[in-house]
Amino acid sequence: MNRQVVVVEPGQGDRVGNVEFLARTVDTPHFNLGIVRLEPGQGVDGHRHAGEDDSWLVLEGTLSVTVGDERRVLRAGPGTFVLVPEGTYHALANEGPEDVRFLNIHSPGGFDRRIGWRPRRWTGSVPGSPGSRRG
Secondary structure: OOOOOOOOOOOOOEEEOOEEEEEOOOOOOOOEEEEEEEOOOOEEEEEOOOOOEEEEEEEEOOEEEEEOOOOEEEEEOOOOEEEEOOOOOEEEEOOOOOOEEEEEEEEOOOHHHHOOOOOOOOOOOOOOOOOOOOO
């Protein structure tokens, strides 16, 4: 497979709801990388991923993460990294008064497609990066 260099300028990722994808499955089959914003009161219901690790690096705010069969609640502030192995129960919530922003990494790739991302046609090139593109 001959993959291209991918460069995404700030705010120019592909969006699905409150997720801005920076690395999609068409870019690399190894992982998806996105920036997620949760407003106060927003969250993701509890679930498990078969064959896929899920992780977060909190950028702003405090992310409440419920993990495992015992439903342990973690409070992850800026700079905190959480890795949830495949098959592990997890739920996310913003229980605070301000938005929470975090990087979300799913490995391997495929998460983008499951939540509805579809390829768009490339309409240009990134200056200074010959051969780079988004598909």
